[in-house]
């Protein structure tokens with residue numbers, strides 16, 4: 396997939412900007428707080444129809460304005476495509492693909508696939524499970540629309556159930572109907588997550604061996620509903636979940652909270668059998684995330700036959716030169732966007748497009 400051009404109007408700190416990209420490497424550089432990450436966010440918006448960092452859509456509208464728009468020319472699935480997103484403080488966001496309104500975010504999914512890697516991901520292995528789940532959900536959602544919709548249905552049911560658990564006069568029949576629906580969706584979500592975790596594990600195992608010169612065997616252990624999920628559990632998942640859900644329900648009533656289900660899932664990264672979260676060095680933990688991100692890129696290529704667009708936000712300065720070279724060599728045949736404050740080291744790159752950003756506008760564009 397190739398992003399050819401972005402057009403921004405009142406988006407974040409951009410009043411008006413039109414930026415052309417090349418199909419290999421685009422280095423977006425400049426001082427802090429000039430608008431580099433904003434460009435990546437603008438591209439990212441066209442993958443899932445929502446931002447990777449804004450909680451609410453209107454955060455992205457320029458402080459002095461009431462509406463904003465973004466246009467993206469890109470190439471995917473052998474076709475030129477044109478996306479447009481309109482943001483308005485008073486109205487819901489509007490998305491258009493090839494001039495046709497997109498009713499639900501899920502209808503946009505699959506047109507443009509992106510893998511985003513920023514400094515906030517470097518603690519993915521170390522921190523709590525929330526972001527590990529989020530990262531996995533973003534990946535699978537881009538590959539499987541049904542997953543995105545089921546996940547959203549599941550979250551709504553969990554909210555409903557949580558509210559009901561807190562209600563003194565709760566309707567027990569409604570609660571058991573909710574529980575049944577939740578189990579049905581949980582079975583689907585866990586099976587799908589297991590499938591994709593296995594795929595990612597297979598790819599990242601090879602990359603980890605390569606980057607550690609054969610020394611490190613990486614495994615991903617999927618933990619759901621208090622169990623390490625394996626093939627056997629997957630076969631009998633529905634019965635296991637029904638039984639466990641009954642056992643846990645008394646505790647849920649006691650604590651007025653949904654404490655059981657895939658919204659609590661986690662992934663344990665293991666190197667040579669040891670948990671990376673508990674025993675890995677910071678460097679090893681960072682490397683494992685890098686490996687994950689490269690594996691995500693490969694997974695897209697395997698699943699849909701096309702490379703996604705890779706957005707590397709301020710990540711190069713976090714990696715030593717060996718890791719930087721590893722990334723650039725490994726991903727040499729796809730489109731990459733790199734933001735950084737110092738582009739000097741990257742000047743050696745062939746076929747790169749250097750875009751200097753200053754105060755929300757493009758100051759200079761040099762192609763090497």
Ligand SMILES: Nc1ncnc2c1ncn2[C@@H]1O[C@H](COP(=O)(O)OP(=O)(O)OP(=O)(O)O)[C@@H](O)[C@H]1O
Nearest residue numbers: 407408427428429430431432433454455456457458
């Ligand atoms: N809605 C908005 N309206 C106007 N300006 C905004 C809005 N949202 C964010 N900004 C501004 O955009 C600026 C640039 O943000 P961005 O995150 O893209 O910077 P950056 O170039 O990536 O910097 P860094 O190198 O520190 O990561 C910030 O100064 C921020 O205050």
Ligand SMILES: [Mg+2]
Nearest residue numbers: 431432709734
């Ligand atoms: Mg930034």
